[in-house]
Amino acid sequence: MADSSRPIDWSKITYDGLWHNNPALVQLLGLCPLLAVTGSVVNALGLSLATIAVLVGSNLCVSLIRNLVPDTVRLPAFVMIIASLVTCVELLMQALTYELYEILGIFIPLIVTNCAILGRADAFARKNPPLPAVLDGLMMGLGFSAVLVLLGAMRELLGTGTLFADMQLLFGPVAESWKLTLIDDYRGFLFAVLPPGAFVGMGLIIAVKNLIDERLKQRAKPVSSEPAANKRVRVTG
Amino acid sequence: MALIHVSSPHTNRSGKAGHVMRQVILATLPGLAALCYYFGWGPLINVLFASGLALLFEAAVLKLRNRPLGFYLGDLSAVLTAFLLALALPPYIPWWVTTIGIFVAIVIAKQLYGGLGQNPFNPAMIAYALLLIAFPVEMTRWSAPETLLEGPLPGFGDSLAIIFGQLALPDGVTLATPLETFKHKGGLTGEELWASSTLLNNLEPWQAISLAYLLGGVYLLVRKVYTWHIPVSMLGSLLLIAGLFYAADPSNYAPPLFHLTVGATMLGAFFIATDPVTAATSNKGKLIFGASIGILVYLIRNWGNYPDAIAFAVLLMNLTAPFLDYYTRPRTYGHKQAERGIARK
Numbered sequence: 170m171a172d173s174s175r176p177i178d179w180s181k182i183t184y185d186g187l188w189h190n191n192p193a194l195v196q197l198l199g200l201c202p203l204l205a206v207t208g209s210v211v212n213a214l215g216l217s218l219a220t221i222a223v224l225v226g227s228n229l230c231v232s233l234i235r236n237l238v239p240d241t242v243r244l245p246a247f248v249m250i251i252a253s254l255v256t257c258v259e260l261l262m263q264a265l266t267y268e269l270y271e272i273l274g275i276f277i278p279l280i281v282t283n284c285a286i287l288g289r290a291d292a293f294a295r296k297n298p299p300l301p302a303v304l305d306g307l308m309m310g311l312g313f314s315a316v317l318v319l320l321g322a323m324r325e326l327l328g329t330g331t332l333f334a335d336m337q338l339l340f341g342p343v344a345e346s347w348k349l350t351l352i353d354d355y356r357g358f359l360f361a362v363l364p365p366g367a368f369v370g371m372g373l374i375i376a377v378k379n380l381i382d383e384r385l386k387q388r389a390k391p392v393s394s395e396p397a398a399n400k401r402v403r404v405t406g
Numbered sequence: 407m408a409l410i411h412v413s414s415p416h417t418n419r420s421g422k423a424g425h426v427m428r429q430v431i432l433a434t435l436p437g438l439a440a441l442c443y444y445f446g447w448g449p450l451i452n453v454l455f456a457s458g459l460a461l462l463f464e465a466a467v468l469k470l471r472n473r474p475l476g477f478y479l480g481d482l483s484a485v486l487t488a489f490l491l492a493l494a495l496p497p498y499i500p501w502w503v504t505t506i507g508i509f510v511a512i513v514i515a516k517q518l519y520g521g522l523g524q525n526p527f528n529p530a531m532i533a534y535a536l537l538l539i540a541f542p543v544e545m546t547r548w549s550a551p552e553t554l555l556e557g558p559l560p561g562f563g564d565s566l567a568i569i570f571g572q573l574a575l576p577d578g579v580t581l582a583t584p585l586e587t588f589k590h591k592g593g594l595t596g597e598e599l600w601a602s603s604t605l606l607n608n609l610e611p612w613q614a615i616s617l618a619y620l621l622g623g624v625y626l627l628v629r630k631v632y633t634w635h636i637p638v639s640m641l642g643s644l645l646l647i648a649g650l651f652y653a654a655d656p657s658n659y660a661p662p663l664f665h666l667t668v669g670a671t672m673l674g675a676f677f678i679a680t681d682p683v684t685a686a687t688s689n690k691g692k693l694i695f696g697a698s699i700g701i702l703v704y705l706i707r708n709w710g711n712y713p714d715a716i717a718f719a720v721l722l723m724n725l726t727a728p729f730l731d732y733y734t735r736p737r738t739y740g741h742k743q744a745e746r747g748i749a750r751k
Binding site: 356358359360361363365369 | 514536539540541542
């Protein structure tokens with residue numbers, strides 16, 4: 170294994186997870202839960218927390234055993250680790266937030282098959298020491314969650330005209346007053362709540378991300394192109 | 407003694423998109439007139455309002471995409487999309503439903519894919535399907551035609567007021583469409599329904615509207631705007647499958663001619679399935695495309711959740727059009743056999 174020799178670039182791990190290599194926007198992994206449960210902020214947040222917990226835990230465990238597992242059987246071993254972590258999370262959610270657990274239903278056990286998690290275990294955690302692996306898991310998880318919550322907020326706002334409805338499912342009775350009704354007497358736009366709305370919303374978020382990247386690239390360009398312009402003057406002159 | 411030698415092709419009219427679009431818009435006018443005759447001013451107001459909006463949205467997106475406005479607006483494709491969507495909508499639908507529909511059709515289903523010629527799905531039908539899913543109440547609130555109405559139709563001013571939300575649609579004006587009536591017949595057999603339903607015994611308005619669309623379609627066939635393959639195969643397969651089911655069990659299934667003359671069958675066959683951008687292009691592909699739409703329409707009408715099925719059937723087949731073309735490539739003159747499907751080397 171080729172770790173330890175390379176210096177670890179902590180900020181690159183953070184930037185990759187949150188933006189540059191965002192699992193939802195760039196790798197397009199874990200789209201099934203992403204599109205299925207983002208009907209409201211509370212659903213998105215519930216699944217986000219579960220995914221972050223599993224991702225951090227699995228990256229840590231995989232990194233710890235990375236020198237003990239032969240390459241040929243690594244994938245079954247990773248899946249076993251992820252599956253046991255998901256079971257823990259599932260039982261925890263059953264105990265603490267039973268109603269939300271009921272709403273998210275099959276998508277909690279399905280975190281096992283979320284490619285973002287197995288992908289990070291195989292692409293990063295098995296090649297790096299525990300600390301960077303944990304940071305990578307956390308940042309990838311946060312990047313995934315940010316998209317999940319953003320999409321949930323978009324769809325909830327467009328679909329029902331509210332934001333943060335039913336947050337008590339996740340945060341207890343304190344959160345009952347968090348619900349914001351932004352549009353009074355809203356008729357509802359069922360399309361946004363249904364799966365096709367998730368696809369369109371996701372497409373729009375990816376488009377905005379690409380637009381921002383393009384703008385950033387253009388802003389960076391003039392600085393780098395100036396020396397080239399000077400060079401050309403020198404050549405022709 | 408030939409004085410002037412002109413080599414082929416001997417074209418005698420312009421091949422511009424705008425020319426075709428104008429023909430198709432012209433051909434929808436009998437249908438629009440029939441709709442207005444039976445349902446009042448609503449359809450006309452919808453069509454005009456939708457066309458204006460379509461031009462507005464199209465211009466806005468073209469501006470964003472840095473395309474020449476005059477050239478792309480002049481091809482009238484946006485107006486045609488607006489016509490087709492507005493003709494499919496209920497006559498007194500609120501203005502904001504039309505607005506959302508036109509926005510989806512022009513901005514999302516057409517321009518986001520790259521504009522005319524690039525859209526894989528029929529924009530008007532994407533918008534129709536989205537509206538049907540998002541606003542089922544407004545989208546199924548059809549008003550009664552004049553022949554089944556006790557009072558007079560709303561006047562022009564009242565129609566405007568209803569569409570723009572100043573006036574409620576009067577009670578007793580809304581009515582189930584024939585397809586809905588048949589779908590929700592409950593425990594009645596077909597024979598009992600035909601005997602008891604006043605609506606099903608007064609189908610004249612829908613038949614007249616279908617006939618008007620048929621007239622427009624025949625005009626387009628005569629002008630060679632499209633070939634006969636799609637409309638004929640679609641109507642033929644629908645007639646065939648409806649006939650088979652009706653022959654086997656007349657008390658459960660509607661007669662074949664009923665399927666041809668109610669709902670959007672004729673509008674779909676002559677104006678929607680024949681969209682040259684989203685349909686199959688080879689003749690054999692067109693036949694399969696049309697026939698599959700006919701079968702899908704029948705399946706969805708009978709066993710689906712929605713009473714009419716043109717939008718869903720056309721969208722599903724739009725999805726397959728590239729594959730149909732891929733596997734039905736015609737033989738070119740002078741070559742032995744066309745390479746179809748995955749090229750054999």
